[in-house]
Amino acid sequence: MIHAIIDGISVEVEEGTTILSAAETAGIKIPTLCYLKNLAPDGSCRMCVVEIEGNPKLQTACSTPIAEGNVILTNSEKVRSTRKFVLELLMTKHDAHCFSCAQNGACELQSLCMEYGVEESPLAETMEKQPIDDSNEFFTFDPNLCIMCRRCQRTCEQISGRGAITVQNRGYNSKIGVAFEELGHGFGNSDCESCGNCVEACPTGALSKKGAKQHPYRMTEVTRVRTTCPHCAVGCQYDLLVKNGRIVGTEAADGPTNHGMLCVKGRFASYNFVHSEDRLTDPLIKNRETGEFRKASWDEALDLIAEKFTAIRDEFGGDALAGFACSRSTNEDIYMLQKMVRTAFKTNNTDNCARV
Numbered sequence: 427m428i429h430a431i432i433d434g435i436s437v438e439v440e441e442g443t444t445i446l447s448a449a450e451t452a453g454i455k456i457p458t459l460c461y462l463k464n465l466a467p468d469g470s471c472r473m474c475v476v477e478i479e480g481n482p483k484l485q486t487a488c489s490t491p492i493a494e495g496n497v498i499l500t501n502s503e504k505v506r507s508t509r510k511f512v513l514e515l516l517m518t519k520h521d522a523h524c525f526s527c528a529q530n531g532a533c534e535l536q537s538l539c540m541e542y543g544v545e546e547s548p549l550a551e552t553m554e555k556q557p558i559d560d561s562n563e564f565f566t567f568d569p570n571l572c573i574m575c576r577r578c579q580r581t582c583e584q585i586s587g588r589g590a591i592t593v594q595n596r597g598y599n600s601k602i603g604v605a606f607e608e609l610g611h612g613f614g615n616s617d618c619e620s621c622g623n624c625v626e627a628c629p630t631g632a633l634s635k636k637g638a639k640q641h642p643y644r645m646t647e648v649t650r651v652r653t654t655c656p657h658c659a660v661g662c663q664y665d666l667l668v669k670n671g672r673i674v675g676t677e678a679a680d681g682p683t684n685h686g687m688l689c690v691k692g693r694f695a696s697y698n699f700v701h702s703e704d705r706l707t708d709p710l711i712k713n714r715e716t717g718e719f720r721k722a723s724w725d726e727a728l729d730l731i732a733e734k735f736t737a738i739r740d741e742f743g744g745d746a747l748a749g750f751a752c753s754r755s756t757n758e759d760i761y762m763l764q765k766m767v768r769t770a771f772k773t774n775n776t777d778n779c780a781r782v
């Protein structure tokens with residue numbers, strides 16, 4: 427075990443623990459921008475710098491392992507002024523327009539600028555606006571809001587396993603993009619499969635969901651309702667974001683099968699049926715002669731179905747029937763279906779499409 431002192435608090439942690447994690451065990455929060463728990467440490471944004479006694483240079487807490495006997499200051503004058511300078515550098519190429527930005531109120535850059543008193547960068551240059559990439563059906567990329575933390579690129583590569591995002595150019599001209607941009611390709615016609623995990627990883631409004639434009643919401647306005655994605659059998663956990671009784675979006679949760687990730691269906695589509703005008707809300711019975719459907723009560727519809735199934739079973743035997751459960755149903759519903767097939771239909775012809 428390693429013993430150290432952080433901001434006057436003694437800590438004991440396993441060898442190899444980073445200063446950031448060690449501070450967390452002592453209840454000390456060190457600000458970060460490029461860091462995300464499930465990604466390999468990058469140490470590129472420099473927001474998490476800390477002072478280590480006897481070391482003339484500040485070190486990045488997210489990528490520096492704590493050493494025996496370290497005496498660390500996470501909030502000294504030197505540390506705070508360096509962080510402020512880092513933010514001022516980030517703001518040199520940031521087209522801040524918080525009032526109309528989708529991320530307003532939930533933006534990590536905005537919160538840190540507020541905390542460190544950065545209103546605008548004294549180094550700000552008149553930047554030439556870069557075109558917004560609107561080519562993806564589900565999200566927008568605004569390079570003018572990008573701070574090059576590369577959380578999106580590393581998420582796509584290290585977690586989604588897609589590698590659709592690349593860093594183009596080098597140094598001051600570095601920018602986020604996709605392959606073959608020079609041929610006019612954007613996110614919409616790249617290798618991107620629109621899972622949106624990069625959008626959720628983005629600490630600013632650079633990557634934002636399009637749904638948020640159709641039904642605008644601030645993260646401070648929504649209620650989160652934890653549930654299981656109904657789209658397939660994987661059973662990803664997510665929070666439905668609800669504003670004024672309407673589901674406006676989703677946010678991945680740390681479930682046993684998804685660990686904070688979602689696919690395109692779960693993130694952008696799995697809830698749209700709830701408010702769809704095409705949604706069936708009553709059983710419909712078809713008139714065989716006219717072909718027209720009419721509304722029926724549940725009792726009437728269920729009686730009709732039971733009568734027809736019973737007639738088939740009695741005339742042709744149970745094996746003339748089968749029950750195939752939808753993987754979007756709950757385990758309990760699927761159990762009930764096979765039970766009905768075995769006991770009422772009197773056949774073992776039952777299965778489920780949970781093959782994902």
Ligand code: SF4
Binds near residue numbers: 522525528630631
């Ligand atoms: S990304 Fe953040 S700081 Fe930039 S305009 Fe949007 S809310 Fe403001």
Ligand code: SF4
Binds near residue numbers: 617621622624
């Ligand atoms: S949406 Fe998914 S696949 Fe597309 S760039 Fe983002 S993380 Fe990669």
Ligand code: SF4
Binds near residue numbers: 571578579624633
């Ligand atoms: S798009 Fe967002 S996540 Fe990606 S580098 Fe820019 S600010 Fe970071």
